[in-house]
Structures are given as C-alpha cells and as structure tokens.
Amino acid sequence: MIRLDHINKGWGEKKVLTDISATFYQGKCNFVIGASGSGKSVLMKCMVGLLEVDSGVIQYGGKDFVSLDYEQKKEIRKEIGMLFQGTALFDSLNVEDNVAFPLRMFTKLTPSEIIERVNFCLKRVSLDNVNKLFPSAISGGMKKRVGIARAIALNPKYLFCDEPNSGLDPLTSRVIDELIMEITKEYNITTIINTHDMKSLFEMGENIVFIYKGRKEWEGRREDIRSSGNEQLLKFMKASEF
Amino acid sequence: MKFFEFIGQYVLFLRGLFSRPEKFRVFKKQLMLEMENIGLGSFGIVSLISTFTGAVSTIQIGYQLVSGLVPEYLIGRIVRDSNILEFSPTVTCLVLAGKVGSSIASEIGTMKVTEQVDALEIMGVNSANYLVLPKIFAGLFTIPLLVIYAMFLSLLGGALSGMMSGIINLDFFVKGLRADFIPFSVTFSMIKAFTFAFIITSVSSFHGYKTEGGALEVGQSSTKAVVYSCMGIIFFDYIISELFLKR
Numbered sequence: 001m002i003r004l005d006h007i008n009k010g011w012g013e014k015k016v017l018t019d020i021s022a023t024f025y026q027g028k029c030n031f032v033i034g035a036s037g038s039g040k041s042v043l044m045k046c047m048v049g050l051l052e053v054d055s056g057v058i059q060y061g062g063k064d065f066v067s068l069d070y071e072q073k074k075e076i077r078k079e080i081g082m083l084f085q086g087t088a089l090f091d092s093l094n095v096e097d098n099v100a101f102p103l104r105m106f107t108k109l110t111p112s113e114i115i116e117r118v119n120f121c122l123k124r125v126s127l128d129n130v131n132k133l134f135p136s137a138i139s140g141g142m143k144k145r146v147g148i149a150r151a152i153a154l155n156p157k158y159l160f161c162d163e164p165n166s167g168l169d170p171l172t173s174r175v176i177d178e179l180i181m182e183i184t185k186e187y188n189i190t191t192i193i194n195t196h197d198m199k200s201l202f203e204m205g206e207n208i209v210f211i212y213k214g215r216k217e218w219e220g221r222r223e224d225i226r227s228s229g230n231e232q233l234l235k236f237m238k239a240s241e242f
Numbered sequence: 243m244k245f246f247e248f249i250g251q252y253v254l255f256l257r258g259l260f261s262r263p264e265k266f267r268v269f270k271k272q273l274m275l276e277m278e279n280i281g282l283g284s285f286g287i288v289s290l291i292s293t294f295t296g297a298v299s300t301i302q303i304g305y306q307l308v309s310g311l312v313p314e315y316l317i318g319r320i321v322r323d324s325n326i327l328e329f330s331p332t333v334t335c336l337v338l339a340g341k342v343g344s345s346i347a348s349e350i351g352t353m354k355v356t357e358q359v360d361a362l363e364i365m366g367v368n369s370a371n372y373l374v375l376p377k378i379f380a381g382l383f384t385i386p387l388l389v390i391y392a393m394f395l396s397l398l399g400g401a402l403s404g405m406m407s408g409i410i411n412l413d414f415f416v417k418g419l420r421a422d423f424i425p426f427s428v429t430f431s432m433i434k435a436f437t438f439a440f441i442i443t444s445v446s447s448f449h450g451y452k453t454e455g456g457a458l459e460v461g462q463s464s465t466k467a468v469v470y471s472c473m474g475i476i477f478f479d480y481i482i483s484e485l486f487l488k489r
Contacts (some may be wrong), residue, residue, distance in 0.1 A: 017466050077366035088357040102365050105264050160364075 001026050002047065002158065002190055007056035009039075009046055016042045019057070020216045022209045026157075027188045029181055029204045033195060034211035035236060040194045043211065044162055047192070048080060049073050060158065078106055081151030081189075083180075085163040087143040089135040089150070095122070096131035099149045106154060121149040125179060140174035145179070152183060159184065159191040165200060173197065177204055198240040210236070254330040255404030255448050259370045259378075272376035280342050280377070280443075281384030288388050288396055291337050295329045296321065296396030297403035304409035317410045318400075318418020323427065326395040329488075331431045332479050334392045335438035338385060339471035345448035346377055348448025351460040359451070374447040378440065384440035386432055393431065430486050437482060 002024040016039045024030040034040045045051040047058055049065065058065040060076050068076070089098050099118045103109055109117065113193060120205040122130070125145040135143055151159060161180060165173035181204045186189040195201065201208065202222055208234045210218040218230045225233065256263040263269035285380060292458055303320045353359050404410040410418075446467035453463040 050360055050363060074366040074368075077364055080364055082361065082364045084357045084361060086357055089359040090358055091352075091356075104268055105365065105367055196324075 001059075001061060002192070003057070003059040004043075004047070005057040005059070007043070007046060007058065008054045009042060009051065010054060015214060017046070017053075017214045020211070020214075022216060022219055023207075024190055024192050025207055026190045027185065028191070028206040029184050030192045030207045030209070031195060031201050032191070032192060032209045032211060033198075033201060033236070036196075039214040040209045040211055041162065042181040044160060044192070044194050048082060048160055048197075049077065078102075078154065079157040081154070081156035081159045083144065083147045083151050083159070083164055084163040087135070087140075087147040089143060089146055091135055092134050094134050095127075095146050097181070098146060099134070099153055102150065102154050109173075117153065121153050122146075122153070124183070125149045126175075138236050141166050141169075141176065144168065144172075144176050148176075148179060148183065152187070155187065156189060159189045161191065161193045161195075163195055164193060165195065165197045170199075173200070174203075180204070196240070198237065212236075251452070252445070255370065255451065256444060257372055258368070259444075260365050261368060263371060263375065264367060268372075269376060272372070273379055276376045276380035277384050279345070280338075280380050281388065283385075284338055284341055284388060285391075287337060287341060288334055288392050292330060292334060292392035292395040293399035295333055296325055296399030296401075299324055299329065299396070300400040300404045300409060300415075301407060304404065304407075315414045315418035315421060316412055317404065318415040319421045320418075321400040321404075321415075322397060322419045322423070325400065326393050326427045326431050328479075330392040330396055331389045331434040331438065332475065333390050335385065335435065335442060335475050336472055338388070338438075339442050339446075339475060342381070342470050343442050343467045343471045344464045346443060346446040347450040347453075348460055348464040350374070350447055351453035351463040352481050354451065355456055355460060356454045370447075370451060374444070374451065377447055378443045379444035381439040382436060385442070386435040389431060389435040393428075430482075433486065434479065434482055437478050438475050441478065442471045445471045445474055 004020055004022045007017055007020040008015070020043065032040050032043060042051060045221060046053045054064055058068065059178065060079075063076065065073065065076060090101065093101065096115070097117055099121050100114050103114045103117055107114075119132070122128070125148050127145050127149065129144065130138060130142065130146075135146070138146070159180070164176050164180060168176065177200045180191060183189065193200070193205075205222040208218075208222055208225065209216060210230070212232045218228050218233050220228065225237065228234070300317060300321050303317050303324075307317060350359075353373070359369045359373070360370060401412060401415045404415050405412055449463045449467040449470065453459050
C-alpha cells in the first residue's frame with residue numbers, strides 16, 4: 001500500500017500539486033486521472049522519487065520515502081517497476097538484455113537462470129522469439145509488453161504505469177490493460193495507472209483519484225463516479241464521452 | 243554568475259559520479275565497450291590528423307629556417323618538441339573533443355529525453371555512475387594511448403614529408419630527433435593527455451546529462467559539449483604549461 005499525506009510540489013511561485021492526500025491499495029488497479037497539465041505526471045514522478053516534494057509524506061508500506069537518504073531510497077526503488085509512456089527501453093540493448101538488465105544489476109543469478117527468468121517474463125506478456133530483436137525493430141504494442149516484462153522481472157511490490165495505452169490502437173490497448181490487470185492480481189502488486197483512457201478506467205479501475213489543477217478533487221470507486229456529484233469530474237467524464 | 247553556476251553544477255555532478263559501481267562485472271563490460279568506442283573508434287582520425295600535422299610542421303619549420311647559419315638537424319629537433327609537447331596532445335584532444343565529446347553528449351542526452359535515464363534511476367541504479375564513470379575511465383585509459391600513437395605518427399609524418407619535399411634528409415632528421423632529448427617532455431605530454439581526457443569525457447557527459455526537452459536540445463547539448471571541452475582543453479593547456487615548463 002502507498003499513502004500520500006499532504007503532498008505539495010511547485011516551482012518558484014507556481015504550485016503544481018497542492019495538499020494531495022490519497023491511498024493506493026495492494027492488489028488493486030489504482031487510477032490517477034485528470035486533464036493534461038493537472039499534475040498527474042508530476043505526482044507520479046514525486047511518488048517514485050524522480051522529483052522531490054516540497055512537503056508531505058509518501059509512505060511505502062509504512063516507510064516514509066521522502067525522509068529516506070539516497071541509499072535507502074534505492075532499496076525501495078528496487079521494489080518498484082515502472083512502465084513509461086514512451087516505454088524507455090534501452091536502445092543499445094536487445095529485448096533479452098533489456099529484461100535481463102535489472103536481474104544482472106541486482107541479483108546473484110547465474111547467466112542461465114537470468115535467461116530462464118527473462119524467457120518466463122517475456123512469455124508472461126505473450127512475447128515469443130523476440131529476444132534478440134532491438135527496440136527499434138518491434139512495434140509500439142510489443143515495446144509496451146517488453147516494458148512490462150522488464151518492470152516485473154524483479155517481482156516488484158509496486159507497479160507504476162504512465163499512460164500505458166498512449167499511441168496504441170484500441171485492440172492493443174485492451175490487451176495491455178488486461179495484462180496489467182492480470183499481473184496486478186497474480187502477484188498482488190500495488191498498481192498505479194496514470195491515464196486519460198476512460199475505457200481502461202471503467203474496465204479495470206478499482207480505486208480512482210481525480211486531480212484537477214493540482215488538487216485532489218475526488219477519490220473513490222469507479223461505481224461511484226457517476227454519482228459523485230463532483231462537477232469537474234463529471235465534466236471530465238462528459239468530455240471523454242462516458 | 244552563470245559561469246559559477248555552471249562550475250557548481252559540474253562539481254556536484256562529479257561528486258555524485260564517484261561511488262562504487264553497482265556491479266563490478268557490469269562496470270567492466272561497459273568499460274570495455276566504451277574503450278572500443280573511444281579508443282578504436284578514433285584510431286583512423288587520429289592517424290590522419292597526426293601524420294599530416296607532423297608533415298606540415300616539418301615543411302613550415304623548414305621554410306622558416308632557410309639559413310646557412312642554422313644547422314639542418316634543428317628542423318627535426320623543433321618538429322619533435324613541438325609535436326610531443328603541443329601538437330600531439332592538444333590537437334589530438336581537440337579533435338577528440340569534437341568526435342568523442344559530441345557522441346557522448348548526444349548519447350546521454352537522447353537517453354535523458356527518452357526517459358531511459360529515469361528508468362535507470364527508478365530501478366535503483368545510480369544512472370550517472372552507470373553511464374558516465376565507464377566513459378571517464380575509458381577516456382583516461384585510451385586517450386593517452388592515442389596521444390602516444392599520435393606522437394609516433396607525427397614524427398613519422400614529419401620525417402616522410404622532409405624526405406619527400408627534399409627539405410631535410412632522414413639522417414639529419416633523426417639526428418634532430420635525438421638531440422638534447424628531455425624525457426620529461428613525454429611525461430608532460432601524458433599529464434596533458436590525462437587532464438584533457440578527463441575534461442572531454444566529464445564535460446561532455448555533464449552536458450548530455452543535463453539535457454531536457456527533445457531532439458533540438460540534444461543537438462544543443464552536443465554543441466555545448468564540444469565548445470566547453472575545447473575551452474577547457476585550451477585553458478588547462480596554458481595552466482599545465484605554466485606549472486610544468488616555466489623555468
């Protein structure tokens with residue numbers, strides 16, 4: 001479980017996140033939604049430690065991530081898997097080496113054990129015979145799958161997905177959604193998904209945080225969205241044709 | 243003010259860089275790859291530049307010393323000193339600042355704007371240490387070797403051009419090369435090579451690492467890496483000469 005308490009973040013006079021508190025639950029697909037520029041990505045970057053918050057507490061299983069030093073943060077980061085919007089696969093490494101990367105860096109597995117684990121992860125995301133291909137030679141959907149395979153290679157406790165469906169056709173989007181959902185349940189991971197895709201939200205969103213102009217406007221279950229009475233959330237839904 | 247800000251950021255960047263590599267085996271593999279890129283990849287251009295620098299310096303020195311009062315072998319001696327002390331380390335490193343520096347800055351810059359550096363950080367990898375340290379060590383190992391190679395080729399080029407143009411025959415040239423040779427010249431050249439290698443790799447990595455934006459910014463970082471590396475080389479060329487050659 002991840003808990004945010006009164007998170008504030010800004011640059012100079014400009015406040016990007018104001019007093020955000022929320023809880024993201026283990027074994028659930030937690031969604032962060034909001035319009036472009038609302039602060040979703042900044043919130044996610046703060047949560048994984050790519051940006052430092054101005055004030056507030058981020059708790060990973062009870063540990064305050066903000067107050068930890070660099071080495072202690074590194075230990076928590078090893079429990080985090082992240083699927084980037086642009087996949088962020090290493091261009092110079094082939095698919096196999098991309099997935100093997102965290103295993104080579106942080107485990108004492110033998111080369112044959114690493115390959116075995118890589119093949120297991122690739123199979124889990126339904127990829128076969130792509131081990132020796134470079135990221136430039138595979139499609140957007142396959143890149144996302146490789147990104148997921150890399151993210152789950154170390155059996156993470158937390159999975160962050162930044163716009164997992166961006167740039168994908170509707171069919172591939174659904175496949176990726178299903179995959180994220182299956183992995184969340186299978187490994188009992190705390191999954192946080194940052195998205196605009198309302199179809200994904202209504203199919204797999206279990207806990208939803210809606211952000212508007214850097215503030216948390218609403219938090220709840222997907223079943224309660226339509227009856228939330230929150231004007232901004234309903235406007236956002238209407239604009240998304242839901 | 244901006245200059246001091248730059249120096250401050252650069253020092254902080256270097257401080258974050260020098261920590262124990264996450265896995266020595268991975269570091270060794272990266273180091274070998276970088277040595278291949280920086281060292282072997284620059285072999286051709288260094289050969290060409292140094293041979294012609296030596297050749298041109300012989301012709302120009304010969305042209306300036308046309309006098310019956312000046313012994314002919316002095317051409318060889320001046321070619322030797324100018325190439326060992328200045329041309330081989332400085333010109334080679336200026337060329338490498340262009341070739342290696344821009345390559346390092348654009349590689350790291352592209353990784354930065356495509357979130358590959360963020361991916362490393364989130365995995366718990368010290369991205370600066372993983373990406374930059376092997377490049378610096380590879381530079382410190384291969385660039386001095388390239389400078390030694392450049393010294394040899396520049397003297398060879400000088401001898402060949404002297405013979406071919408009829409300015410000086412080989413015996414006199416070799417006599418000049420051996421006359422009053424001070425071994426410290428080579429040590430001095432190596433001090434410069436190590437310093438310049440560090441400047442090229444670290445300054446270029448720094449500019450790549452602080453790239454933000456897109457393709458345009460990657461190009462700008464690459465240009466800045468070359469310009470600042472060249473400025474650093476010229477500046478430290480003066481400082482090192484002042485420190486070690488002043489009598």
